[in-house]
Amino acid sequence: MKDYLIYKKVVPIFFLSLFLIVFIFSGCSLVTGFLSKSSTGIEDATEEVKGSAKTDDNQSNSDQNIIPVAIMDIYQQNTDGHSLEVGNPVYFTAANSFDGDGDLLSYRWEISGIEDISGQSFEFTFNETGTYEITLFVSDSIAETSLKKKIEVTEVDNSIIITGEHSLKVEIQYTFTNNGPGDIEDLFCFMEVPRTYLPYQRVLDRRSNYGKGGQLIQDEVNVVAQFNLGKLTQGKKKTAYINCDAVIYEFEFAYLGDENSYRFGDNDVSIYTRDEYFIDSDSNIIRAAARTAVGEEENPRLAAKKLYDLVVSVLEYDYSSLENGKQGFNHASNILQEGKGVCTDYSVLYTALCRASGIPAQVIQGIPVFSILNETGRELSYGHAWVEIKLPGYGWIPIDVTSEEEFMGYNYFMNLQTYKGSGIFYESLKVDGKKHYPNGVYYTWKGAMEPSVTQEISYRIKELRAEDLGLYKESSFLDEIGYILSEYNAAINHVNMAHGEGWIFDDSAEIAIEETLLERLKELSASLEDVQKTSGFSQSKDDLVRTSKEMISSKQNQINCMRVSDFECNTSYYNIFSNAVEELFEYYNSMIDNYNEKY
Numbered sequence: 001m002k003d004y005l006i007y008k009k010v011v012p013i014f015f016l017s018l019f020l021i022v023f024i025f026s027g028c029s030l031v032t033g034f035l036s037k038s039s040t041g042i043e044d045a046t047e048e049v050k051g052s053a054k055t056d057d058n059q060s061n062s063d064q065n066i067i068p069v070a071i072m073d074i075y076q077q078n079t080d081g082h083s084l085e086v087g088n089p090v091y092f093t094a095a096n097s098f099d100g101d102g103d104l105l106s107y108r109w110e111i112s113g114i115e116d117i118s119g120q121s122f123e124f125t126f127n128e129t130g131t132y133e134i135t136l137f138v139s140d141s142i143a144e145t146s147l148k149k150k151i152e153v154t155e156v157d158n159s160i161i162i163t164g165e166h167s168l169k170v171e172i173q174y175t176f177t178n179n180g181p182g183d184i185e186d187l188f189c190f191m192e193v194p195r196t197y198l199p200y201q202r203v204l205d206r207r208s209n210y211g212k213g214g215q216l217i218q219d220e221v222n223v224v225a226q227f228n229l230g231k232l233t234q235g236k237k238k239t240a241y242i243n244c245d246a247v248i249y250e251f252e253f254a255y256l257g258d259e260n261s262y263r264f265g266d267n268d269v270s271i272y273t274r275d276e277y278f279i280d281s282d283s284n285i286i287r288a289a290a291r292t293a294v295g296e297e298e299n300p301r302l303a304a305k306k307l308y309d310l311v312v313s314v315l316e317y318d319y320s321s322l323e324n325g326k327q328g329f330n331h332a333s334n335i336l337q338e339g340k341g342v343c344t345d346y347s348v349l350y351t352a353l354c355r356a357s358g359i360p361a362q363v364i365q366g367i368p369v370f371s372i373l374n375e376t377g378r379e380l381s382y383g384h385a386w387v388e389i390k391l392p393g394y395g396w397i398p399i400d401v402t403s404e405e406e407f408m409g410y411n412y413f414m415n416l417q418t419y420k421g422s423g424i425f426y427e428s429l430k431v432d433g434k435k436h437y438p439n440g441v442y443y444t445w446k447g448a449m450e451p452s453v454t455q456e457i458s459y460r461i462k463e464l465r466a467e468d469l470g471l472y473k474e475s476s477f478l479d480e481i482g483y484i485l486s487e488y489n490a491a492i493n494h495v496n497m498a499h500g501e502g503w504i505f506d507d508s509a510e511i512a513i514e515e516t517l518l519e520r521l522k523e524l525s526a527s528l529e530d531v532q533k534t535s536g537f538s539q540s541k542d543d544l545v546r547t548s549k550e551m552i553s554s555k556q557n558q559i560n561c562m563r564v565s566d567f568e569c570n571t572s573y574y575n576i577f578s579n580a581v582e583e584l585f586e587y588y589n590s591m592i593d594n595y596n597e598k599y
Contacts, residue, residue, distance in 0.1 A: 164250030
């Protein structure tokens with residue numbers, strides 16, 4: 001029988017994620033993303049170009065070497081295009097450099113004399129503010145060209161208020177099983193890699209088994225790991241994994257005021273308002289829906305909110321699609337017409353509507369930490385998708401439209417980004433001259449029949465509990481306060497019953513009843529002070545304790561008035577006490593309302 005050697009691609013890995021607190025949130029998740037390519041901190045930089053070449057005097061002009069051309073591009077996530085942020089990784093690349101002779105080029109970089117780096121591209125983090133000179137040397141082995149640029153690294157005013165910081169371990173694992181018939185000759189796959197993206201996440205360390213023959217493929221935004229797993233015999237399994245030590249942040253959006261226009265020359269506006277894969281923002285259906293929703297609103301933030309509300313109102317989460325395993329990518333216009341979908345559909349539609357309205361937007365994919373923490377075993381087999389939009393004054397900010405919660409609300413989802421951009425929708429990854437899906441799986445085999453390969457995906461979170469998050473801490477805080485206030489209420493009702501009807505205010509027995517109440521109030525006030533504060537309710541607790549002490553003070557004064565038989569004094573302080581009790585419970589109820597609005 002003739003042997004066949006066939007190159008096989010498994011259907012791309014589509015990740016779906018259902019938010020697991022169904023009584024609180026609407027579910028979601030499938031992963032996607034788009035490439036951010038914003039030039040940052042270099043528009044006004046001084047640029048110096050130098051070239052030198054060695055030539056033979058006996059060579060004719062037509063035989064002389066052409067000096068290579070050096071081109072330097074600098075990128076950083078979540079910057080406004082006018083300054084680089086200290087502590088946030090910066091991506092440098094000379095990929096657009098070229099040589100007129102087509103000679104093979106080599107690259108060397110210098111950073112203000114503090115770092116020498118070889119290679120076409122690299123990532124560097126500036127940990128101190130200041131002005132830095134970047135020098136790129138491009139050589140074809142005969143001639144060398146140098147290019148210098150100065151960049152400014154500053155502290156960037158942030159639209160994000162950090163309310164919680166959490167360390168965790170993230171485990172990403174793909175397991176492949178060869179169900180036969182026959183052996184797989186060569187198996188390799190790609191996996192998206194988490195990386196630092198301030199102010200939302202920081203990746204401290206990565207460990208992997210991509211090993212010999214594998215590699216990390218990096219662009220200005222994304223890192224993809226290639227795993228060469230080799231031969232996989234029938235009935236056997238092989239695993240690819242990446243483990244990360246990371247820090248992820250809870251945050252709120254600061255209100256920075258409203259600007260109605262983007263900076264002149266902002267490249268993101270031209271790049272991320274275009275029609276793209278599945279994001280058919282130029283379609284008549286999407287444009288008409290966006291115009292109707294936005295109306296005459298010119299403020300991008302308020303327009304983005306109206307579009308958010310539109311998506312929430314027209315889409316229903318497609319639980320049946322998730323349960324039946326019938327997921328795939330769909331065009332935004334079709335999603336709008338069908339009126340249902342999973343998180344990728346929510347994200348694609350919202351991205352298209354924003355782009356049609358002139359608001360830069362891109363789809364993001366990653367790991368839903370919050371959902372995983374609420375799973376038994378803190379493990380899920382699917383990821384999540386959301387959106388980043390760029391607003392004047394705010395920069396790029398995450399919006400999780402599938403949650404169907406408040407626009408630009410509190411971040412209780414704890415999403416960990418692994419890929420940014422629409423590149424996930426198509427074979428956007430080029431390796432060794434061939435195009436691949438950034439999360440694709442490929443294999444070869446011999447023989448007439450293709451082996452059946454199954455893939456299991458696992459996302460695990462360790463060293464972080466749901467109870468550590470602000471959402472749970474604040475819920476626990478309110479529960480504790482509520483219990484103590486119920487004891488206040490019980491003590492006051494008990495005293496009222498003990499007094500009976502027609503009691504005499506200065507009777508010694510009645511005074512003793514009030515003194516018993518006073519001691520109980522002191523105990524409860526001490527319990528109130530012992531409740532651990534949370535960042536969200538720090539001031540609220542102080543206000544509750546202050547009101548409780550006012551109750552104690554007024555009750556003590558009332559008892560003093562009873563002892564000297566001063567009825568008017570007694571009545572005055574009793575009214576102050578009653579008002580304090582009413583204020584205590586009203587304030588607590590307002591805390592509950594604020595919590596419900598926030599979450």
